[in-house]
Amino acid sequence: MDILKKRILQDGKCYEGGILKVDSFINHQMDPMxxxxxxxxxxxxxxxxxxxKIVTIEASGIAPAIMVGYLMQLPVVFVKKKQPKTMENMLTTTVHSFTKDxxxxxxxxxxxxxxxxxxxxIDDFLAYGNAALGMIDLINKSGATLSGMGFIIEKAFQDGGKILREKDVHVESLAIIDDLSNCEIKIR
Incomplete structure:
Protein backbone atom coordinates (compact mmCIF):
# COMPACT_ATOMS: atom_id res chain seq x y z
CA MET A 1 0.00 0.00 0.00
CA ASP A 2 2.61 2.48 -1.10
CA ILE A 3 -0.11 4.87 -2.27
CA LEU A 4 -1.57 4.97 1.26
CA LYS A 5 1.83 5.49 2.88
CA LYS A 6 2.61 8.30 0.43
CA ARG A 7 -0.72 10.00 1.24
CA ILE A 8 -0.08 9.72 4.99
CA LEU A 9 3.31 11.38 4.60
CA GLN A 10 1.96 14.01 2.19
CA ASP A 11 -1.35 14.92 3.84
CA GLY A 12 -1.27 13.44 7.36
CA LYS A 13 -0.80 15.80 10.30
CA CYS A 14 0.83 14.87 13.57
CA TYR A 15 -0.15 16.29 16.95
CA GLU A 16 1.36 15.88 20.40
CA GLY A 17 0.31 12.80 22.30
CA GLY A 18 0.62 10.36 19.40
CA ILE A 19 -2.27 11.70 17.34
CA LEU A 20 -2.17 11.32 13.56
CA LYS A 21 -4.81 13.27 11.67
CA VAL A 22 -5.83 11.93 8.26
CA ASP A 23 -9.13 13.77 8.02
CA SER A 24 -8.40 15.26 4.59
CA PHE A 25 -8.53 11.86 2.87
CA ILE A 26 -9.77 9.06 5.19
CA ASN A 27 -12.08 9.98 8.05
CA HIS A 28 -13.69 13.36 7.42
CA GLN A 29 -13.20 14.21 3.77
CA MET A 30 -12.68 10.93 1.91
CA ASP A 31 -10.81 10.05 -1.24
CA PRO A 32 -13.09 7.40 -2.81
CA MET A 33 -10.43 6.21 -5.26
CA LYS A 53 -20.38 -10.43 7.22
CA ILE A 54 -18.39 -7.20 7.49
CA VAL A 55 -18.68 -5.31 10.79
CA THR A 56 -17.34 -1.91 11.82
CA ILE A 57 -17.93 0.69 14.49
CA GLU A 58 -19.30 4.13 13.72
CA ALA A 59 -18.32 6.44 12.31
CA SER A 60 -14.90 6.38 10.63
CA GLY A 61 -14.95 2.68 9.86
CA ILE A 62 -18.16 2.83 7.85
CA ALA A 63 -16.71 4.02 4.53
CA PRO A 64 -13.95 1.38 4.23
CA ALA A 65 -16.28 -1.34 5.55
CA ILE A 66 -18.96 -0.54 2.96
CA MET A 67 -16.36 -0.58 0.19
CA VAL A 68 -15.06 -3.98 1.38
CA GLY A 69 -18.62 -5.29 1.67
CA TYR A 70 -19.38 -4.07 -1.84
CA LEU A 71 -16.33 -5.80 -3.32
CA MET A 72 -16.95 -9.01 -1.37
CA GLN A 73 -20.72 -8.78 -1.99
CA LEU A 74 -21.43 -9.18 1.73
CA PRO A 75 -23.66 -7.28 4.17
CA VAL A 76 -22.11 -4.61 6.37
CA VAL A 77 -23.24 -3.94 9.94
CA PHE A 78 -22.00 -1.08 12.06
CA VAL A 79 -21.85 -1.02 15.82
CA LYS A 80 -23.64 2.08 17.11
CA LYS A 81 -22.35 4.49 19.74
CA LYS A 82 -25.86 5.57 20.72
CA GLN A 83 -28.45 3.06 21.80
CA PRO A 84 -31.57 3.44 19.67
CA LYS A 85 -34.87 2.85 21.46
CA THR A 86 -36.03 0.69 18.58
CA MET A 87 -33.10 -1.77 18.53
CA GLU A 88 -34.17 -5.34 19.20
CA ASN A 89 -32.04 -8.00 20.93
CA MET A 90 -29.34 -5.49 21.83
CA LEU A 91 -25.83 -6.58 22.77
CA THR A 92 -23.67 -3.92 24.47
CA THR A 93 -20.12 -3.37 25.63
CA THR A 94 -18.03 -0.40 26.75
CA VAL A 95 -15.27 1.04 24.56
CA HIS A 96 -12.78 3.75 25.51
CA SER A 97 -11.99 6.30 22.77
CA PHE A 98 -8.32 7.29 22.74
CA THR A 99 -8.98 10.34 20.55
CA LYS A 100 -11.88 11.69 22.61
CA ASP A 101 -10.66 10.30 25.95
CA ILE A 122 -12.79 -3.20 9.43
CA ASP A 123 -11.76 0.13 10.99
CA ASP A 124 -9.67 3.17 10.16
CA PHE A 125 -7.23 3.08 13.10
CA LEU A 126 -5.72 0.56 15.47
CA ALA A 127 -4.08 2.32 18.44
CA TYR A 128 -4.57 0.81 21.89
CA GLY A 129 -7.08 -1.71 20.53
CA ASN A 130 -10.05 -0.56 22.59
CA ALA A 131 -12.60 -0.63 19.75
CA ALA A 132 -11.25 -3.96 18.52
CA LEU A 133 -11.44 -5.51 22.00
CA GLY A 134 -14.99 -4.20 22.37
CA MET A 135 -15.82 -5.80 19.05
CA ILE A 136 -14.34 -9.11 20.21
CA ASP A 137 -16.56 -8.89 23.31
CA LEU A 138 -19.66 -8.32 21.15
CA ILE A 139 -18.71 -11.18 18.82
CA ASN A 140 -18.25 -13.49 21.80
CA LYS A 141 -21.61 -12.43 23.29
CA SER A 142 -23.34 -13.09 19.97
CA GLY A 143 -21.76 -16.49 19.41
CA ALA A 144 -20.34 -15.37 16.05
CA THR A 145 -16.81 -16.22 14.87
CA LEU A 146 -14.10 -13.61 14.30
CA SER A 147 -12.37 -14.29 10.98
CA GLY A 148 -10.07 -11.26 11.04
CA MET A 149 -9.58 -7.58 11.67
CA GLY A 150 -8.40 -5.06 9.08
CA PHE A 151 -7.15 -1.58 9.86
CA ILE A 152 -6.16 1.16 7.45
CA ILE A 153 -3.55 2.54 9.88
CA GLU A 154 -1.95 0.86 12.89
CA LYS A 155 0.00 2.87 15.44
CA ALA A 156 2.44 0.14 16.49
CA PHE A 157 3.80 2.15 19.42
CA GLN A 158 0.40 2.00 21.15
CA ASP A 159 0.30 -1.83 21.47
CA GLY A 160 -3.20 -2.59 20.16
CA GLY A 161 -1.79 -4.73 17.37
CA LYS A 162 0.43 -6.60 19.79
CA ILE A 163 -2.53 -7.31 22.11
CA LEU A 164 -4.70 -8.61 19.24
CA ARG A 165 -1.93 -10.74 17.74
CA GLU A 166 -1.24 -12.29 21.17
CA LYS A 167 -4.92 -13.33 21.14
CA ASP A 168 -4.25 -15.07 17.78
CA VAL A 169 -6.44 -12.63 15.85
CA HIS A 170 -5.69 -12.41 12.12
CA VAL A 171 -4.76 -8.70 11.93
CA GLU A 172 -3.97 -6.88 8.70
CA SER A 173 -2.85 -3.25 8.83
CA LEU A 174 -2.24 -1.46 5.55
CA ALA A 175 0.12 1.18 6.97
CA ILE A 176 1.99 0.75 10.24
CA ILE A 177 3.21 3.85 12.03
CA ASP A 178 6.23 3.02 14.17
CA ASP A 179 6.68 6.44 15.73
CA LEU A 180 5.19 9.94 15.90
CA SER A 181 7.78 11.42 18.30
CA ASN A 182 8.53 15.10 17.73
CA CYS A 183 5.59 15.08 15.30
CA GLU A 184 7.63 13.21 12.71
CA ILE A 185 5.68 10.44 10.98
CA LYS A 186 7.74 7.24 10.73
CA ILE A 187 6.07 4.54 8.66
CA ARG A 188 7.28 0.91 8.67
Whole structure:
Protein backbone atom coordinates (compact mmCIF):
# COMPACT_ATOMS: atom_id res chain seq x y z
CA MET A 1 0.00 0.00 0.00
CA ASP A 2 2.61 2.48 -1.10
CA ILE A 3 -0.11 4.87 -2.27
CA LEU A 4 -1.57 4.97 1.26
CA LYS A 5 1.83 5.49 2.88
CA LYS A 6 2.61 8.30 0.43
CA ARG A 7 -0.72 10.00 1.24
CA ILE A 8 -0.08 9.72 4.99
CA LEU A 9 3.31 11.38 4.60
CA GLN A 10 1.96 14.01 2.19
CA ASP A 11 -1.35 14.92 3.84
CA GLY A 12 -1.27 13.44 7.36
CA LYS A 13 -0.80 15.80 10.30
CA CYS A 14 0.83 14.87 13.57
CA TYR A 15 -0.15 16.29 16.95
CA GLU A 16 1.36 15.88 20.40
CA GLY A 17 0.31 12.80 22.30
CA GLY A 18 0.62 10.36 19.40
CA ILE A 19 -2.27 11.70 17.34
CA LEU A 20 -2.17 11.32 13.56
CA LYS A 21 -4.81 13.27 11.67
CA VAL A 22 -5.83 11.93 8.26
CA ASP A 23 -9.13 13.77 8.02
CA SER A 24 -8.40 15.26 4.59
CA PHE A 25 -8.53 11.86 2.87
CA ILE A 26 -9.77 9.06 5.19
CA ASN A 27 -12.08 9.98 8.05
CA HIS A 28 -13.69 13.36 7.42
CA GLN A 29 -13.20 14.21 3.77
CA MET A 30 -12.68 10.93 1.91
CA ASP A 31 -10.81 10.05 -1.24
CA PRO A 32 -13.09 7.40 -2.81
CA MET A 33 -10.43 6.21 -5.26
CA UNK A 34 -8.00 5.62 -2.39
CA UNK A 35 -10.78 3.97 -0.35
CA UNK A 36 -11.45 1.61 -3.27
CA UNK A 37 -7.76 0.62 -3.40
CA UNK A 38 -7.77 0.12 0.39
CA UNK A 39 -10.82 -2.15 0.10
CA UNK A 40 -9.21 -4.15 -2.72
CA UNK A 41 -6.16 -4.69 -0.52
CA UNK A 42 -8.31 -5.93 2.38
CA UNK A 43 -10.15 -8.31 0.03
CA UNK A 44 -6.80 -9.72 -1.13
CA UNK A 45 -5.40 -10.06 2.39
CA UNK A 46 -8.47 -11.85 3.75
CA UNK A 47 -9.27 -13.96 0.67
CA UNK A 48 -8.49 -17.25 2.46
CA UNK A 49 -10.72 -16.54 5.47
CA UNK A 50 -14.32 -17.70 5.80
CA UNK A 51 -16.34 -14.46 5.95
CA UNK A 52 -20.04 -13.83 5.51
CA LYS A 53 -20.38 -10.43 7.22
CA ILE A 54 -18.39 -7.20 7.49
CA VAL A 55 -18.68 -5.31 10.79
CA THR A 56 -17.34 -1.91 11.82
CA ILE A 57 -17.93 0.69 14.49
CA GLU A 58 -19.30 4.13 13.72
CA ALA A 59 -18.32 6.44 12.31
CA SER A 60 -14.90 6.38 10.63
CA GLY A 61 -14.95 2.68 9.86
CA ILE A 62 -18.16 2.83 7.85
CA ALA A 63 -16.71 4.02 4.53
CA PRO A 64 -13.95 1.38 4.23
CA ALA A 65 -16.28 -1.34 5.55
CA ILE A 66 -18.96 -0.54 2.96
CA MET A 67 -16.36 -0.58 0.19
CA VAL A 68 -15.06 -3.98 1.38
CA GLY A 69 -18.62 -5.29 1.67
CA TYR A 70 -19.38 -4.07 -1.84
CA LEU A 71 -16.33 -5.80 -3.32
CA MET A 72 -16.95 -9.01 -1.37
CA GLN A 73 -20.72 -8.78 -1.99
CA LEU A 74 -21.43 -9.18 1.73
CA PRO A 75 -23.66 -7.28 4.17
CA VAL A 76 -22.11 -4.61 6.37
CA VAL A 77 -23.24 -3.94 9.94
CA PHE A 78 -22.00 -1.08 12.06
CA VAL A 79 -21.85 -1.02 15.82
CA LYS A 80 -23.64 2.08 17.11
CA LYS A 81 -22.35 4.49 19.74
CA LYS A 82 -25.86 5.57 20.72
CA GLN A 83 -28.45 3.06 21.80
CA PRO A 84 -31.57 3.44 19.67
CA LYS A 85 -34.87 2.85 21.46
CA THR A 86 -36.03 0.69 18.58
CA MET A 87 -33.10 -1.77 18.53
CA GLU A 88 -34.17 -5.34 19.20
CA ASN A 89 -32.04 -8.00 20.93
CA MET A 90 -29.34 -5.49 21.83
CA LEU A 91 -25.83 -6.58 22.77
CA THR A 92 -23.67 -3.92 24.47
CA THR A 93 -20.12 -3.37 25.63
CA THR A 94 -18.03 -0.40 26.75
CA VAL A 95 -15.27 1.04 24.56
CA HIS A 96 -12.78 3.75 25.51
CA SER A 97 -11.99 6.30 22.77
CA PHE A 98 -8.32 7.29 22.74
CA THR A 99 -8.98 10.34 20.55
CA LYS A 100 -11.88 11.69 22.61
CA ASP A 101 -10.66 10.30 25.95
CA UNK A 102 -14.08 9.03 27.00
CA UNK A 103 -15.99 5.78 27.36
CA UNK A 104 -18.84 4.81 25.05
CA UNK A 105 -21.44 2.11 25.48
CA UNK A 106 -21.70 0.62 22.01
CA UNK A 107 -24.38 -1.72 20.75
CA UNK A 108 -25.37 -4.05 17.96
CA UNK A 109 -28.52 -6.06 17.40
CA UNK A 110 -28.12 -9.80 17.86
CA UNK A 111 -30.44 -10.01 14.83
CA UNK A 112 -27.48 -8.89 12.68
CA UNK A 113 -24.65 -10.62 14.55
CA UNK A 114 -25.53 -14.28 15.04
CA UNK A 115 -23.80 -17.58 15.80
CA UNK A 116 -23.83 -18.34 12.05
CA UNK A 117 -21.72 -15.27 11.24
CA UNK A 118 -18.03 -15.30 10.35
CA UNK A 119 -17.01 -11.69 10.82
CA UNK A 120 -14.39 -9.44 9.26
CA UNK A 121 -14.01 -6.28 11.35
CA ILE A 122 -12.79 -3.20 9.43
CA ASP A 123 -11.76 0.13 10.99
CA ASP A 124 -9.67 3.17 10.16
CA PHE A 125 -7.23 3.08 13.10
CA LEU A 126 -5.72 0.56 15.47
CA ALA A 127 -4.08 2.32 18.44
CA TYR A 128 -4.57 0.81 21.89
CA GLY A 129 -7.08 -1.71 20.53
CA ASN A 130 -10.05 -0.56 22.59
CA ALA A 131 -12.60 -0.63 19.75
CA ALA A 132 -11.25 -3.96 18.52
CA LEU A 133 -11.44 -5.51 22.00
CA GLY A 134 -14.99 -4.20 22.37
CA MET A 135 -15.82 -5.80 19.05
CA ILE A 136 -14.34 -9.11 20.21
CA ASP A 137 -16.56 -8.89 23.31
CA LEU A 138 -19.66 -8.32 21.15
CA ILE A 139 -18.71 -11.18 18.82
CA ASN A 140 -18.25 -13.49 21.80
CA LYS A 141 -21.61 -12.43 23.29
CA SER A 142 -23.34 -13.09 19.97
CA GLY A 143 -21.76 -16.49 19.41
CA ALA A 144 -20.34 -15.37 16.05
CA THR A 145 -16.81 -16.22 14.87
CA LEU A 146 -14.10 -13.61 14.30
CA SER A 147 -12.37 -14.29 10.98
CA GLY A 148 -10.07 -11.26 11.04
CA MET A 149 -9.58 -7.58 11.67
CA GLY A 150 -8.40 -5.06 9.08
CA PHE A 151 -7.15 -1.58 9.86
CA ILE A 152 -6.16 1.16 7.45
CA ILE A 153 -3.55 2.54 9.88
CA GLU A 154 -1.95 0.86 12.89
CA LYS A 155 0.00 2.87 15.44
CA ALA A 156 2.44 0.14 16.49
CA PHE A 157 3.80 2.15 19.42
CA GLN A 158 0.40 2.00 21.15
CA ASP A 159 0.30 -1.83 21.47
CA GLY A 160 -3.20 -2.59 20.16
CA GLY A 161 -1.79 -4.73 17.37
CA LYS A 162 0.43 -6.60 19.79
CA ILE A 163 -2.53 -7.31 22.11
CA LEU A 164 -4.70 -8.61 19.24
CA ARG A 165 -1.93 -10.74 17.74
CA GLU A 166 -1.24 -12.29 21.17
CA LYS A 167 -4.92 -13.33 21.14
CA ASP A 168 -4.25 -15.07 17.78
CA VAL A 169 -6.44 -12.63 15.85
CA HIS A 170 -5.69 -12.41 12.12
CA VAL A 171 -4.76 -8.70 11.93
CA GLU A 172 -3.97 -6.88 8.70
CA SER A 173 -2.85 -3.25 8.83
CA LEU A 174 -2.24 -1.46 5.55
CA ALA A 175 0.12 1.18 6.97
CA ILE A 176 1.99 0.75 10.24
CA ILE A 177 3.21 3.85 12.03
CA ASP A 178 6.23 3.02 14.17
CA ASP A 179 6.68 6.44 15.73
CA LEU A 180 5.19 9.94 15.90
CA SER A 181 7.78 11.42 18.30
CA ASN A 182 8.53 15.10 17.73
CA CYS A 183 5.59 15.08 15.30
CA GLU A 184 7.63 13.21 12.71
CA ILE A 185 5.68 10.44 10.98
CA LYS A 186 7.74 7.24 10.73
CA ILE A 187 6.07 4.54 8.66
CA ARG A 188 7.28 0.91 8.67
Missing amino acids: LMHKIAQEFVTRFKNERIN RDYTVCISNNFLTPEDHVLF
